[in-house]
Amino acid sequence: MIKINILIATLINMATRLFKSILTWSPQSSVSRFLSVINQPDLLAIRKDLQKFEGGSVDLHTDEETGIAVMTLNNPEKRNSLTGKMMVDMADRVSQLEKWANGRGLIVLGTGGHFCSGGDLTFVQKALHYGGEMAAFQHDTLTRLHNLPLVSVALLQGHTLGGGAELSTACDFRVMSSTARIGFVQIKMGVTAGWGATTRLVHLLGRHKALGLLSSAKVFSAEEALGEGLVDHILPYSLAQSEELDECKKWLSSNYCAYDADLIQGVKSSVVYSELNPDINTSLKFEREVFTKFWGGPLQKAALAAKIKHK
Numbered sequence: 646m647i648k649i650n651i652l653i654a655t656l657i658n659m660a661t662r663l664f665k666s667i668l669t670w671s672p673q674s675s676v677s678r679f680l681s682v683i684n685q686p687d688l689l690a691i692r693k694d695l696q697k698f699e700g701g702s703v704d705l706h707t708d709e710e711t712g713i714a715v716m717t718l719n720n721p722e723k724r725n726s727l728t729g730k731m732m733v734d735m736a737d738r739v740s741q742l743e744k745w746a747n748g749r750g751l752i753v754l755g756t757g758g759h760f761c762s763g764g765d766l767t768f769v770q771k772a773l774h775y776g777g778e779m780a781a782f783q784h785d786t787l788t789r790l791h792n793l794p795l796v797s798v799a800l801l802q803g804h805t806l807g808g809g810a811e812l813s814t815a816c817d818f819r820v821m822s823s824t825a826r827i828g829f830v831q832i833k834m835g836v837t838a839g840w841g842a843t844t845r846l847v848h849l850l851g852r853h854k855a856l857g858l859l860s861s862a863k864v865f866s867a868e869e870a871l872g873e874g875l876v877d878h879i880l881p882y883s884l885a886q887s888e889e890l891d892e893c894k895k896w897l898s899s900n901y902c903a904y905d906a907d908l909i910q911g912v913k914s915s916v917v918y919s920e921l922n923p924d925i926n927t928s929l930k931f932e933r934e935v936f937t938k939f940w941g942g943p944l945q946k947a948a949l950a951a952k953i954k955h956k
């Protein structure tokens with residue numbers, strides 16, 4: 646009889662605990678718990694840890710004459726997937742670009758005919774305990790990349806997958822090789838976007854398309870990606886892969902980097918400021934400050950003297 650009483654009490658206790666946990670669980674509470682893991686990251690400490698995961702590099706070439714920089718992911722044997730060391734490299738290259746006074750534009754590409762196949766899966770295997778820290782580090786780097794006062798383009802050749810697709814959304818534009826493919830395949834790999842793509846895709850394409858891209862894991866051809874609005878330009882089929890960087894430079898220079906570096910940096914900074922400060926008066930104040938820097942200056946005087954017609 647005592648045994649039956651103990652059994653009933655245990656069952657009641659278990660049922661009560663289950664009922665309570667159902668009542669107190671909510672997506673919000675679990676999101677808050679998750680967010681507390683990545684709040685206030687110590688980026689220096691994370692950098693030291695990431696540096697230990699070796700392999701590959703991220704290189705930068707700045708051209709003072711054209712004002713176009715090229716940042717290259719260099720891990721071709723693994724389709725330019727990103728190791729911890731490459732993440733640190735990229736953070737440093739972005740810091741260099743933040744200080745580049747004469748810059749107008751930036752092209753990001755991969756070596757060996759592929760853009761980037763996401764996180765290096767060897768690194769991922771070793772860093773399974775480390776997701777929040779890595780995401781915080783990547784959020785910092787890719788947000789700084791996104792906000793550079795340069796017009797940036799991702800040149801998508803070969804495969805652009807997972808974190809690679811996320812990286813491409815940190816650029817202002819995406820130019821795609823006609824045979825290339827792009828997909829946010831994270832969900833297929835048992836995770837969600839960790840390098841900021843959800844936030845950037847919602848801004849870029851809206852909630853509906855962002856949800857479609859991220860929940861389907863669909864890998865798109867260049868034509869399909871153009872149709873989705875994910876890509877801005879497809880390079881001609883007739884070009885050899887080795888000619889595509891030059892063509893991309895021409896596309897960027899003639900469309901978005903044809904004018905004075907200070908003016909381009911002024912335009913891009915105003916756009917970024919306005920995105921980050923949606924309050925109209927604050928945004929207008931910044932726009933006025935940038936505008937008055939140029940008004941009455943040598944560039945305006947030269948343009949007026951040239952009597953330009955915009956036909």
Ligand SMILES: CCCC(=O)SCCNC(=O)CCNC(=O)[C@H](O)C(C)(C)COP(=O)(O)OP(=O)(O)OC[C@H]1O[C@@H](n2cnc3c(N)ncnc32)[C@H](O)[C@@H]1OP(=O)(O)O
Pocket residue numbers: 722723724726762763764765766767804806807808809830831834836839
């Ligand atoms: C935190 C970030 C979250 C994410 O990024 S989730 C997405 C992670 N990425 C992936 O799952 C990509 C898996 N790989 C693939 O689908 C294919 O390898 C890919 C990229 C379509 C290329 O296909 P193919 O051109 O046929 O070449 P392949 O498969 O023979 O690959 C060549 C060598 O590259 C390696 N590789 C490709 N992507 C990698 C990656 N992300 N991490 C580590 N190694 C990677 C691949 O294992 C192969 O190496 P090996 O020749 O077998 O030694």
